[in-house]
Amino acid sequence: MLQTFEEPELVSAIYGRGIAYGKKGLHEAIESFKEALKQKADFIDAYKSLGQAYRELGNFDAATESFQKALLLNQNHVQTLQLKGMMLYHHGSLDEALKNFKRCLQLEPYNEVCQYMKGLSHVAMGQFYEGIKAQTKVMLNDPLPGQKASPEYLKVKYLREYSRYLHAHLDTPLTEYNIDIDLPGNFKDHWAKNLPFLIENYEEQPGLQPHIKDVLFQNFETYKPDVQELICVADHLGSMMQYETPGFLPNKRIHRAMGLATLEVMQAVQRTWANSKVRMNGKTRLMQWRDMFDIAVKWRRIADPDQPVLWLDQMPARSLSRGFNNHINLIRGQVINMRYLEYFEKILHFIKDRILVYHGANNPKGLLEVREALEKVHKVEDLLPIMKQFNSKTRDGFTVNTKVPSLKDQGKEYDGFTITITGDKVGNILFSVETQTTEERTQLYHAEIDALYKDLTAKGKILILSADLGEVDAVCNLILSLVYYFYNLMPLSRGSSVIAYSVIMGALMASGKEVSGKIPKGKLVDFEAMTAPGSEAFSKIARSWMNLKSISPSYKNLPSVSETFPTLRTMIEVLNTDSSHCLKKTIVVV
Structure with a gap:
């Protein structure tokens, strides 16, 4: 037994198998690595793999401890430095991440992952000269003929x-200015789809201009006391958006960015309800619903420049006419996406219902037999044989579409998301969901959101003049209904979930209500909206955990977010500043 565990290949194989079986397997993998370490206490690969398994689960502290133990055994272990650096980046600890990438590159100068991540970390912190230098090194590392390009190179x-x-x-x-308008359409399309950079007649962005200096580090103490309070409140609000679900690593940089977004949304909505105009995209006008979301988009973009957070309806017409898919694999072969495990059963029940409806319409005589067969199905994987048995058209797979009921036009339904289940001869299945953004679908959802936003603005204006609890309740439901359609539309290439939740929190705060409850373990807000039978059901579910309370009066005294951080430089500065001081402060959120 001892000898087998001394084989790193075997431990890696166990780990690989653990990953493949998703959440349950990941826990099994962790136990295997622990067992290996009992047998051989200086097994670096086991510590490294244990750290990565914890990181996959989203357990930052346990992952850090395991990576540290690996590095204590060998401070030059490149793979551990790389994995630890990537975890630190995605935890929002960019300074610490950089140290790991730099050490990695001292040991392996041509390590593309460390070079790319070094460049990314520098840029995220506003150190563009160093960042672009590192990026250029990755670009020069052309793959050899016949060699597959690395994800970093792409x-x-x-x-x-x-x-x-x-x-x-x-x-x-x-x-x-507006990034969605400024960046070339084909560039955005290729970037969002993660395609190779083969763009005809592309005109490069101008090189770095020497008169524009890098972002300098700002000490927390250099901010005025009211801005310090603003930052600390933002950190708290951002932490309320964290998913307590395996696979989601807490990211303090995202927390701060989205906390500031929440406060900026609150302030902008309050101004709108008081008939004040806003300045957006070079124009002064009354705020529209997209402007409200754009506040959150702006903060989400700058928190992690690696991810293209782009409005899909601003993509080239050609891309939209084909449909732009937001695609999530829930099961692929033996790999289970543990983030969505909570929803497998809900989706399974939905598919069963749709199958019964289909057979009720097309094969009423055989309905009882189908129903009995479906009652024995407890896993998504077992649906495919049933479909093949009762429907001759089902060969390799089938799709089921969800429907989203309209509030504006009673009885009307829109396309929600598409569930696909396919299988091969050896039993591997693909179970996925996707939303398809076409121009027609987008217009239908926009009309719905427009109507809700108009209603929300009208009710918000009344609310400012009265303290009627009924109005507060109506406003709350309108906010949640509006975001229900946003989630089902999925109008952004990335980040829709946290962006929409920060809008919910900010708009609710504008109405005098604050979210004091955390998102329950296993719950994903976007999937709650996408699997809810309607906006009312989603509102009810969301309110069940939000634990809405009257907003603290102290929020009114906070400085304006948009005036305090009016440029990218000031935004990056505040995201870079150390937040440990906030732990010493008492944040009043009563």
């Missing part, structure tokens, strides 16, 4: 172009 040119754009706009007021 992504790096997009990052470099985006980095140049951000650098050029560091000191331009955020109200005066």
Whole structure:
């Protein structure tokens, strides 16, 4: 037994198997690594793999401890440095991440992952000169003929172009430009789809301009006391958006960004309800629903420049006419996406219902037999044989579409998401969901959101003048209904979930209500909306955990987020500043 565990290949195989079986397997993998370490206490690969398994689960502290133990055994263990650095980046600890990537590159100068992540970390912190230098090194590392390009090589040119754009706009007021309009359509389309950078007639972004200096580090103490309070409140609000679900690593940088987004949404909505105009995209006008979401989009983008957070309806017409798919694999072969495990049963019941409806309409005589067969199905994987048995059209798989009921036009339904189940001869299945963004579908959802936003604005204006609890309740339901359609539309290439939740929290705060309850373990807000039978059901579910309370009066005294952080430079500065001081402060959220 001892000898077998001394084989790193075997431990890696156990780990690989653990990953493949999803959440349950990941826990099994962790136990296997622990057992290996009992047998051989200095097994570096087991510590490294244990750290990565914990990181996959989203357990930052346990992962850190395991990575540290691996590095105590060998401080030059490149794989551990790389994995630890990536975890730190996705935890929002960019300074610490950089140290690991730099050490990794001292040991392996041509390590593409560390080089890419070093460039990304620098850019995220506003250190564009170092960032673009590292990115260029990745670009020069062309794959050999016949060699597959690495993911980093495929992504790096997009990052470099985006980095140049951000650098050029560091000191331009955020109200005066729009990334979705400025970036070329084909660039956005290719970037969002993660395609190779083969864009015809592409004109590169201008190189770095020497008169625009890098972002300098701001000490927390250099901010005025009211801004310090603003930052600490933002950190608290952002932490309320954290998913307590395996696979989601807490990211303190995202927390702060989305907390600030929440406060900025609150302030902008309050101004709108008081008939004040806002300055957006170079124009002064009354705020529309997209402007409200754009506040959150702005913060989400800058928190992690690696991810293209783009409005899909601003993509080239050609891309939209084909349909732009937001695709999530729930099961692929033996790999289970543990983030969505909570929803497997709910989706299974939905599919069963749709199958019964289908057979009720097309094969009423055989309905009883189908029903009996479906009652024996307890796993999604077992649906395919049933469908093949009772439907001759089912060969390799089938799809089921969800429907989203309209509030605006009673009785009307929109396309929700598509569930696909396919299988091969050896029993591997693909179980996935996707939303398809077409122009027609987008217009239908926009009309729904427009109507709700109009109603929300009207009721918000009344609310400001009265303290009627009925009005507060109506406003709350309108906010949640509006976001229900946003979630089902999935109008962004990335980040829709946290962006929409920060809008919910901010708009609720504008109405005088604060979310004090955390999102329950295993729950994903976007999937709650997508699997709810309607907006009312989603509102009810969301309110059950939000534990809405009257807002603290102290929020009114916080400085304006948009005026305090009017440029990319000031946004990056505040995201970089150390937040440990906030732990010493008492945040009043009563």
